[in-house]
Amino acid sequence: MVDYTNYWSVRAETPAKQIIRWIGIAQSKYFDWKKRYGKANEHNGAVPRDFWLEDWEKRAILDFHQTNPLEGYRRLAFMMLDADIVAVSPSSVYRVLRDAGAMDRFNGKKSKKGTGFKQPVRPHDHWHLDISYLNICGTFFFMCSVLDGCSRSIIHWEIREKMEETDVEIILQRARENHPDAKPRIITDNGPKFISRDFKEFIRIAGMTHGKTSPYYPQSNGKIERYHRTIKGDCIRESQIKTVDDARRIVKQYVQHYNEVRLHSAIGYVTPLTKLAGEEKAVFDSRDRKLEAARETRRLRRQQQAA
The missing domain is CATH 1.10.10 (Arc Repressor Mutant, subunit A)
Structure with a gap:
């Protein structure tokens, strides 16, 4: 190729770059060939080195x-x-x-930090509990939410002026009253309200278990963290909230929309309430039937148009 390009470059009085552009060869490839021109081809396999061990x-x-x-x-x-x-x-x-x-033996046991929990397969296996701040006209309030890890449904929530250990226990007890037969595993971070002796005793008496996330790793409780980011971005910051009563009314409306209307991407684009009730399979089957019927309708219409 180098000889061919040089030959026609001289005959046509045209630069070699123009010739290789007409041929369709990259300039870098051509100049690599030119650099190796006249040298013997060598394989590029592994060549034994003097420092390799026998x-x-x-x-x-x-x-x-x-x-x-x-x-x-x-x-x-x-x-x-x-x-x-x-x-x-x-x-x-x-x-x-x-x-x-x-x-x-020198590597030791690998840390499980960041691997998260084994995902629940049924509603009420995991309840995620977390506290977030709300700035209402310059005053900070606390919003505590309980989220079901399987269905992503909001089991209970409250906005309070203070959020001490007793307040958290009251909120969790009210969530249990909505589902008295549930014995979930409570997933929290390592906040002081969640690691106290009284909270552990409350969990034990209620017949539940407690799992704490990895320290300094909020992603391991990402389901409830993501929900709080969603409700702040889609609801609270988009509304004109002047009092705490306004906040409670607006959040109540959004939680109802979140549970009963909004399709959740993490559970197959069904509502959390549908997943919580175990009716997602009927929704999936209905969607499949509708899609298949639409395909069949299109097929028959094309045949009629072609006839």
Whole structure:
């Protein structure tokens, strides 16, 4: 290709860049070929290097490690070097032990931080509880919400002037009164209201269990965090709220819309109330039937038009 381009560049008195542009070759590719012009083609496979360890050296490292299992790889490297067993660097010893799986004991148990909870399969398996702030005409109020982790339904909520441990217990008890047969696992963060001895005792007496999220990782309680962000962005900040009574009235309307009207993307675009009642399969089947009927109608209409 280099000879071809040079030949026609001279004959046509045209720059080589124009020739390769007409041919459809990238300039970078052409100049790579030109740089390698006249050189022998070589394979690009792995070429053995002088510093690569031989098999007997790898076996010697593993045998020495089994003899001294409590020593770190750096100390092993210098011990073998002093004993004239094998002359290798600490990094080479590390790679050999790592590839052989002998470094697992140094890794320790992996942290579960950020992995979240095992997702609930039924309504009322998990209730997420969290507190958020509301700024109403320069005064801060507390909004506490209880959200079902499976259906994303808001079980109960309240706006209060203060939010102490007793207030949280009252809100949670009222949520239980709406569903007296539920024995959920309560998911909270590590706030002082949720780690107190009295709150733990309340959870135990009520027959529920308590799970706390990872410290400094609010994403692990992301369902309720996302709901609070949604209600603030779509409801509270879009409304003219002058008093706390206005806030309670507007939030009540939005929660009803959120539970009964708004389609939730995380549960297959059905309403949280539908998911809570276990009726989502009937909705999915109805949608499938409607789509199939519409496809059949289009097919028959095309056949009639083609006839």
